[in-house]
Amino acid sequence: MRVIVDAMGGDNAPQAIIEGCVLGLKKYGELSVTLVGKQEVIEEELSKYDYNRARVDIVDARETIEMAEPAVEAIRKKKDSSMVVALNLLKQNKDAVFLTAGSTGAAVAGSTLIVKRMKGLKRPAIAPLLPTQTGKVLLLDGGANAECRPSFLAQFALMGSIYMQKVEGVENPAVGLVNNGSEAEKGNELTKAAYKLIEQMPVNFAGNAEGRDLVTGDFDVLVCDGFTGNIIMKFMEGLASALLFLLKGELKSSVRTKLGAAIAMPAFKNFKDKMDYREYGGALLLGVDAAVVKAHGSSDAKAIESAFGQVVDIIKGDVINVIREEISKIKIED
Amino acid sequence: MRVIVDAMGGDNAPQAIIEGCVLGLKKYGELSVTLVGKQEVIEEELSKYDYNRARVDIVDARETIEMAEPAVEAIRKKKDSSMVVALNLLKQNKDAVFLTAGSTGAAVAGSTLIVKRMKGLKRPAIAPLLPTQTGKVLLLDGGANAECRPSFLAQFALMGSIYMQKVEGVENPAVGLVNNGSEAEKGNELTKAAYKLIEQMPVNFAGNAEGRDLVTGDFDVLVCDGFTGNIIMKFMEGLASALLFLLKGELKSSVRTKLGAAIAMPAFKNFKDKMDYREYGGALLLGVDAAVVKAHGSSDAKAIESAFGQVVDIIKGDVINVIREEISKIKIED
Numbered sequence: 208m209r210v211i212v213d214a215m216g217g218d219n220a221p222q223a224i225i226e227g228c229v230l231g232l233k234k235y236g237e238l239s240v241t242l243v244g245k246q247e248v249i250e251e252e253l254s255k256y257d258y259n260r261a262r263v264d265i266v267d268a269r270e271t272i273e274m275a276e277p278a279v280e281a282i283r284k285k286k287d288s289s290m291v292v293a294l295n296l297l298k299q300n301k302d303a304v305f306l307t308a309g310s311t312g313a314a315v316a317g318s319t320l321i322v323k324r325m326k327g328l329k330r331p332a333i334a335p336l337l338p339t340q341t342g343k344v345l346l347l348d349g350g351a352n353a354e355c356r357p358s359f360l361a362q363f364a365l366m367g368s369i370y371m372q373k374v375e376g377v378e379n380p381a382v383g384l385v386n387n388g389s390e391a392e393k394g395n396e397l398t399k400a401a402y403k404l405i406e407q408m409p410v411n412f413a414g415n416a417e418g419r420d421l422v423t424g425d426f427d428v429l430v431c432d433g434f435t436g437n438i439i440m441k442f443m444e445g446l447a448s449a450l451l452f453l454l455k456g457e458l459k460s461s462v463r464t465k466l467g468a469a470i471a472m473p474a475f476k477n478f479k480d481k482m483d484y485r486e487y488g489g490a491l492l493l494g495v496d497a498a499v500v501k502a503h504g505s506s507d508a509k510a511i512e513s514a515f516g517q518v519v520d521i522i523k524g525d526v527i528n529v530i531r532e533e534i535s536k537i538k539i540e541d
Numbered sequence: 542m543r544v545i546v547d548a549m550g551g552d553n554a555p556q557a558i559i560e561g562c563v564l565g566l567k568k569y570g571e572l573s574v575t576l577v578g579k580q581e582v583i584e585e586e587l588s589k590y591d592y593n594r595a596r597v598d599i600v601d602a603r604e605t606i607e608m609a610e611p612a613v614e615a616i617r618k619k620k621d622s623s624m625v626v627a628l629n630l631l632k633q634n635k636d637a638v639f640l641t642a643g644s645t646g647a648a649v650a651g652s653t654l655i656v657k658r659m660k661g662l663k664r665p666a667i668a669p670l671l672p673t674q675t676g677k678v679l680l681l682d683g684g685a686n687a688e689c690r691p692s693f694l695a696q697f698a699l700m701g702s703i704y705m706q707k708v709e710g711v712e713n714p715a716v717g718l719v720n721n722g723s724e725a726e727k728g729n730e731l732t733k734a735a736y737k738l739i740e741q742m743p744v745n746f747a748g749n750a751e752g753r754d755l756v757t758g759d760f761d762v763l764v765c766d767g768f769t770g771n772i773i774m775k776f777m778e779g780l781a782s783a784l785l786f787l788l789k790g791e792l793k794s795s796v797r798t799k800l801g802a803a804i805a806m807p808a809f810k811n812f813k814d815k816m817d818y819r820e821y822g823g824a825l826l827l828g829v830d831a832a833v834v835k836a837h838g839s840s841d842a843k844a845i846e847s848a849f850g851q852v853v854d855i856i857k858g859d860v861i862n863v864i865r866e867e868i869s870k871i872k873i874e875d
Contacts, residue, residue, distance in 0.1 A: 340786050340787060353729040387687055387768050394768070395687040398768075417771075417775050417779075418771065418772040418774060418775025419775040419776065420779060421776055421779055422779060422780055423783065432729075433721070434721050434728070434732075435768075437722075437751075437752065438719060438752040438769060438772075439772065441751050441753040442752035442753065442773060442776060442777075443780060445753035445755055445757065446777060446781070447780070449673065450781060450816075453674060453812060454812050460811070461807065461808075466804055466805075467804030467806070470798070470800055470801030471798045471804075471805060472801070473797065474791035474792045474795075474798035474802070475788075477791045482784075482787075
């Protein structure tokens with residue numbers, strides 16, 4: 208099992224990425240790592256830690272794609288960037304998994320241009336795992352495609368269902384179509400047409416998911432266009448922190464409530480951990496012809512270590528091969 | 542100042558609606574009420590309370606539109622429903638405000654069919670006030686139009702800005718376009734085109750609002766299509782209750798945290814009140830040629846009383862006349 212790591216991508220690269228890799232290597236004995244980036248920088252970081260050198264390769268890449276660079280242009284021009292070099296390695300070894308905390312746009316553009324889409328797949332989707340009242344839900348598309356056709360959403364439903372089954376071990380994942388009403392006839396043009404297509408897919412389609420149903424735990428997979436998914440994903444982050452901000456303000460408002468909050472502190476800590484994106488691993492880029500995991504841009508070592516667990520589950524679940532096979536079986540046109 | 546009330550609309554009608562009206566009459570001495578619905582039922586409910594009879598009219602209407610009825614059909618067929626009769630009264634007296642906790646779909650369809658749109662306005666929008674870290678934000682469209690053209694969004698920006706100025710007293714409301722990225726060139730086809738139109742409107746356009754910015758308080762008005770707005774509005778409700786559910790679970794998990802929570806209880810109560818939709822009044826239906834306030838379907842007497850405060854502010858702010866005038870000044874085509 209091999210994970211190819213973009214050592215230079217992310218707000219805290221390369222330090223946090225490399226520390227996370229060392230932690231991940233310790234925890235997951237079956238994994239080997241290929242670190243891609245400036246060789247001397249990687250070597251210097253690695254020299255801070257004890258680790259099994261036999262399980263680590265370094266591949267030199269002299270350039271770095273910055274978070275805010277125009278994605279397609281960056282991929283085309285920076286042939287010697289850690290992202291492009293790593294994706295070329297992935298293309299040669301499609302059983303490996305690519306892990307990056309770098310620019311989402313560049314990861315999407317690079318994966319599509321270099322590794323290419325699976326045969327028969329219309330568009331890859333970004334698929335983050337979000338916390339719910341009872342567990343996790345996979346949202347796709349989280350932002351790869353601002354405009355979608357109904358057939359894209361039908362394929363997202365299939366890919367998401369396979370992922371939750373093979374990687375998260377959910378037996379018969381309930382798939383929901385994000386919509387503005389629960390009845391089948393509700394929606395905009397896209398979701399009305401997508402509803403009919405998803406009904407024909409070999410998934411457990413549980414119908415429309417309204418805004419209030421997204422994180423109840425009633426759905427295991429949520430399907431939507433990338434514009435809507437991007438807003439949901441980021442709103443979740445923003446709203447959770449706004450609510451905690453407001454609650455904190457109330458708890459600090461009197462001596463009594465301050466005391467209560469201090470006593471109840473372990474509960475707040477557990478709650479914060481549950482909400483912590485670092486516990487949820489990275490977002491998958493599903494539909495690319497190999498596994499690409501996009502960790503949060505602000506990932507620290509712990510987040511990278513968590514992502515290693517996800518990498519192991521992806522390889523063990525053979526999820527890319529299963530998706531590739533299922534997608535090729537079903538022709539959808541629109 | 543007159544408020545025309547749909548006495549039969551809402552999950553808790555007519556009891557909670559009429560109790561709320563009595564409370565509202567007490568609190569706002571300048572208001573008169575026209576209650577629309579089954580006369581004998583209204584009279585029986587009113588008989589439970591002390592109130593100033595001179596300030597209450599009853600207009601009989603024998604039918605009721607149910608929450609789940611197909612909206613346009615219901616408005617066309619049920620000519621003697623409380624909703625249709627009330628809207629006809631509003632059409633005769635456009636200085637009044639119509640308040641209903643009944644079906645949103647019926648309120649939108651009925652207002653558009655009976656009272657009609659303002660001259661030059663493309664589409665009315667549902668405009669709920671949502672809580673933020675620092676105050677309130679007006680979201681529009683919250684669900685009246687699942688499909689929008691860019692010009693609709695530009696008019697929403699103008700209407701929302703006027704509302705926040707005239708009714709909420711915000712001096713120079715910051716208008717945000719809900720989008721999947723902060724840069725001007727980001728978005729889907731709709732938001733890219735809308736961005737350029739909103740730039741030309743006489744509003745304080747503060748650019749794109751990403752999901753994580755929606756409730757920080759950086760924006761006073763958020764503009765989006767009704768599909769996206771519906772999901773944001775309902776997700777806010779769902780996520781807030783999911784987060785509280787998870788936090789409650791943690792607080793109950795040990796004797797220590799239970800004790801702390803009990804001591805800090807006043808803070809939790811204040812927090813819950815801040816999140817309470819009943820404190821925020823109803824959603825406006827902006828763009829109809831008179832003021833229509835849609836209270837939450839599950840409104841209790843307190844929510845109706847709050848809505849009376851909003852009614853007073855709407856009339857005092859002369860907001861409908863100002864919007865009517867501003868909309869007629871600016872021609873937009875797309």
